[in-house]
Amino acid sequence: MAGLALGRAPGLLAALLSATAAGTLFMEPGPLLVPAGGDQALVLALFLLVTITTALAFDALFGAFEDLERRAVLLREGEARFRALVESAPKKMWVNRPDGSGDIYNAAWRDFTGQGDDHQGRAWIEAIHPDDRTIVVSAREAGIRERRAYNVEVRLRAGDGRYRRHRAQVAPLLRDGAIESWVGIATDIEDLRSAVERLREGEERLRLATEHAEVGFWDVDLVQDRLIWPPRVKAMFGISAEAEVSMADFYAGLHPDDREATTAAFLRACDPEMRGLYDVEYRTVGKEDGVVRWVAAKGRGLFDEAGQCRRVVGIAIDISPRKADEQRLREYADELETLVDAVPAAIWIARDPEARRVDGNRVARDLLRVPSPANMSKTSPDARDAVRHFRILEPDGAEIPPRDLPVQRAARGVQVRDFEETVVFEDGGAVHLIGNAVPLLSSEGRPRGSIAAFVDITALKQAESGLQAANETLERRVDERTAELREANARLARETAERLRAEADLHQVQKMETIGQLTGGVAHDFNNLLTPIMGSLDIIRRRVTLDQRTDRLLGGAMEAAERAKTLVARLLAFARRQTLETRPVDMGQLVDGMRDLIARSLGPQIALAVGIPGALPPAKVDPSQIELAILNLCVNARDAMPEGGSLRISAREELVAEGSRTDLAPGDYVVLSVADTGTGMDATTLQRAVEPFFTTKPRGRGTGLGLSMVHGLAAQSSGALLLDSQPGQGTRAEVWLPAAQEAAAGRRSEDVEAIPAPFEAKVLLVDDEDLVRLGTAEMLRDLGYVVAEANGGAAALELLRGGLAPDLLVSDYLMPGMNGADLATAVRHLRPSLPVLLITGYAQLADGAADDLPRLTKPFRQSDLAHRVADLLSPEAHGMTPGSSRSPDLGAP
Numbered sequence: 001m002a003g004l005a006l007g008r009a010p011g012l013l014a015a016l017l018s019a020t021a022a023g024t025l026f027m028e029p030g031p032l033l034v035p036a037g038g039d040q041a042l043v044l045a046l047f048l049l050v051t052i053t054t055a056l057a058f059d060a061l062f063g064a065f066e067d068l069e070r071r072a073v074l075l076r077e078g079e080a081r082f083r084a085l086v087e088s089a090p091k092k093m094w095v096n097r098p099d100g101s102g103d104i105y106n107a108a109w110r111d112f113t114g115q116g117d118d119h120q121g122r123a124w125i126e127a128i129h130p131d132d133r134t135i136v137v138s139a140r141e142a143g144i145r146e147r148r149a150y151n152v153e154v155r156l157r158a159g160d161g162r163y164r165r166h167r168a169q170v171a172p173l174l175r176d177g178a179i180e181s182w183v184g185i186a187t188d189i190e191d192l193r194s195a196v197e198r199l200r201e202g203e204e205r206l207r208l209a210t211e212h213a214e215v216g217f218w219d220v221d222l223v224q225d226r227l228i229w230p231p232r233v234k235a236m237f238g239i240s241a242e243a244e245v246s247m248a249d250f251y252a253g254l255h256p257d258d259r260e261a262t263t264a265a266f267l268r269a270c271d272p273e274m275r276g277l278y279d280v281e282y283r284t285v286g287k288e289d290g291v292v293r294w295v296a297a298k299g300r301g302l303f304d305e306a307g308q309c310r311r312v313v314g315i316a317i318d319i320s321p322r323k324a325d326e327q328r329l330r331e332y333a334d335e336l337e338t339l340v341d342a343v344p345a346a347i348w349i350a351r352d353p354e355a356r357r358v359d360g361n362r363v364a365r366d367l368l369r370v371p372s373p374a375n376m377s378k379t380s381p382d383a384r385d386a387v388r389h390f391r392i393l394e395p396d397g398a399e400i401p402p403r404d405l406p407v408q409r410a411a412r413g414v415q416v417r418d419f420e421e422t423v424v425f426e427d428g429g430a431v432h433l434i435g436n437a438v439p440l441l442s443s444e445g446r447p448r449g450s451i452a453a454f455v456d457i458t459a460l461k462q463a464e465s466g467l468q469a470a471n472e473t474l475e476r477r478v479d480e481r482t483a484e485l486r487e488a489n490a491r492l493a494r495e496t497a498e499r500l501r502a503e504a505d506l507h508q509v510q511k512m513e514t515i516g517q518l519t520g521g522v523a524h525d526f527n528n529l530l531t532p533i534m535g536s537l538d539i540i541r542r543r544v545t546l547d548q549r550t551d552r553l554l555g556g557a558m559e560a561a562e563r564a565k566t567l568v569a570r571l572l573a574f575a576r577r578q579t580l581e582t583r584p585v586d587m588g589q590l591v592d593g594m595r596d597l598i599a600r601s602l603g604p605q606i607a608l609a610v611g612i613p614g615a616l617p618p619a620k621v622d623p624s625q626i627e628l629a630i631l632n633l634c635v636n637a638r639d640a641m642p643e644g645g646s647l648r649i650s651a652r653e654e655l656v657a658e659g660s661r662t663d664l665a666p667g668d669y670v671v672l673s674v675a676d677t678g679t680g681m682d683a684t685t686l687q688r689a690v691e692p693f694f695t696t697k698p699r700g701r702g703t704g705l706g707l708s709m710v711h712g713l714a715a716q717s718s719g720a721l722l723l724d725s726q727p728g729q730g731t732r733a734e735v736w737l738p739a740a741q742e743a744a745a746g747r748r749s750e751d752v753e754a755i756p757a758p759f760e761a762k763v764l765l766v767d768d769e770d771l772v773r774l775g776t777a778e779m780l781r782d783l784g785y786v787v788a789e790a791n792g793g794a795a796a797l798e799l800l801r802g803g804l805a806p807d808l809l810v811s812d813y814l815m816p817g818m819n820g821a822d823l824a825t826a827v828r829h830l831r832p833s834l835p836v837l838l839i840t841g842y843a844q845l846a847d848g849a850a851d852d853l854p855r856l857t858k859p860f861r862q863s864d865l866a867h868r869v870a871d872l873l874s875p876e877a878h879g880m881t882p883g884s885s886r887s888p889d890l891g892a893p
């Protein structure tokens, strides 16, 4: 500024004034737009200060310039002052020349832009925002063109790089009509601009808000008793827009229920003492349409200096939709609450993410035994009292930590589905629950609580476990029953098998019995036939002298009759009807006596072994019959060993105990065993072997009566025959005989020769069968006896009563009417000393009264009869008292 001429001073002042005027002009809208406020006041004050200060400064300067004109000497001093003034001006100021020389930028400029002293020349253009430079350049060009001041709004860069808006006022300094320099002042209008913008935004927002909220402004002029209602407020009272309104409309439009309270509030707002805020919600009844609306109104009384309320102004909003919404919301909440209490499920609601407050519905409280509404949170210390009396367990029995309960987990944002838990109370009671818990989310999607709904499945669980128990019981029952049935079945099978065996045994026994009876009958008839045949043949042989051929024929007939007699004897043995002469028999002695005979019958190919202990008790059996039986068994063994082998005869003692499962009576037994190493028998053969006439031998070789006889003898002797055989394994036959208590009697030698009558004794012969009687009578007469005959008991007694005095009575046993035994009894009364001989064909005679009577078994030979009769007529026998107990054995041959 060193080169600035003093002559330019008035121009500079004019430029300053011009710039100041431009600022004033620019600032003019400020007070109009901006209500008295901090920023605006500051700006205004600043502006005034600057203007006044500047004006004062330039005034002084002006004086100085005048003085300079007058006093050139003072000019230099004045320039220095100007420079100092510019330098110290509070606004950013600069002076520059079109040629760019001697530019000045004051302290305010440098402070703001951070430019140094050295930063002269085009410093100003560098501080301008690049986007604003063209505006500045064109404004400057217009200023140059028209040689006038110009204003421009630019953004200037501060030292920190930020831009602030400024109003730049630039005025030319003219000299002789040409621009010598430009003087500029920049005013920071950033805050002002921002305030204006904020105000505009505020205004706009208010406008939008009132429009959108449908706010109506109202004004009650109490002094003039005038009511100003915009159409919007009129509509709130059901009044059309163009209608005139007064305070009466206000009072009349209030809903009767709200009139009192609303009026009171309005009076309070007008009352100078109270000056209350008028803040009410009331219903209106439409004046023209009768519609009930909800209105919210706010207002305030305006009072004059005297304290008199002159006006009440405020706003009113139609809140009918909001009220309707509120009502609906209330109803909805009511419904929800009712629903929550009505559902048969336990419902819990937590309203914070920690679920520190948990409310339960009625079902939840009932289930958990919480008597009244209370905080049911297990995680909240102050809720513990209400929930202390129960624990919540997992189905496996582990206690669930409070933090992990469904309500708590869901409150933290976890979806819990189909969760099963058991609530166990202090008294031991328990309930089983199943349900879901879902998170409640805030509008930002963050968990803010939870809702859990659970149902009681205790009954279901109990039913389930009951069912399971029932199933187990059922299964156990079925198992038990199955076992019982299996056992019963096995028992039944055993019993059936036993019964079948018993039946088979019975069947066999019955069969044998039947066969025995048949056989017995047939054998008896045969015997009756054989007796006269044999007797007659005997007599013929004795009496008649025969030629050789006839004698041979007769011998043949005798032999056949003998064979027939043997057969009949076997049959009778099987039928257990043979006459047995049972007595104690030493089996060792007996077998010893047969040894040669047996060995002869076996032949040389078969080795015989005999092993009978000496200490064996005697057996009770007929010795000659048991001999026959042994012989039969030996012959069977021989026939089973055609290639040879060995035969062992042994005996042992056995005790059959009481209750043992055999057909034998309990007691001591002698068991005679005949064992061979022969072919053995298959099951069928073994089964039938004992049957009479069952034989596997070729026709004519076997009669099939051998084992039948042995069986019959054993059975009749109160013993049994046991056969044990397997094909290829040989056969063992055992004859069980009761052991005798007394010692064995010696064997009598048999004399079979006929003995002639010792004296001419008289014999009374009784038989109903003529042929038999004749034969027997012939035999007796042949022996030299005198024979009287009777054909029955009655006839015999008749003879005796008629004076017949026989020496001996010989009677058949089996007769029609009176049998032999009865006759003997009857005779004893008439003739006590008369000996009696019974001729029998039946073993049955052994029973009963006739036991002690001497007897002769049919068929008999003459010699047999001779011995018997002679015995009975012998002096010793004769001397005995008839009827005394005399063993029949003593009378046996």
Ligand SMILES: Nc1ncnc2c1ncn2[C@@H]1O[C@H](COP(=O)(O)OP(=O)(O)OP(=O)(O)O)[C@@H](O)[C@H]1O
Residues within 6 Å of the ligand: 632, 636, 637, 638, 640, 676, 678, 679, 680, 681, 685, 689, 690, 694, 695, 696, 697, 701, 702, 703, 704, 705, 706, 707, 708, 731
């Ligand atoms: N020791 C044995 N070994 C093999 N089979 C036997 C034996 N004993 C008997 N049997 C069988 O039993 C059947 C009946 O025997 P049983 O003695 O009753 O009559 P038999 O021997 O055939 O005729 P008989 O005795 O008149 O000669 C025999 O035919 C034979 O098949």
Ligand SMILES: [Mg+2]
Residues within 6 Å of the ligand: 632, 635, 636, 702, 705, 706, 707
């Ligand atoms: Mg035989």
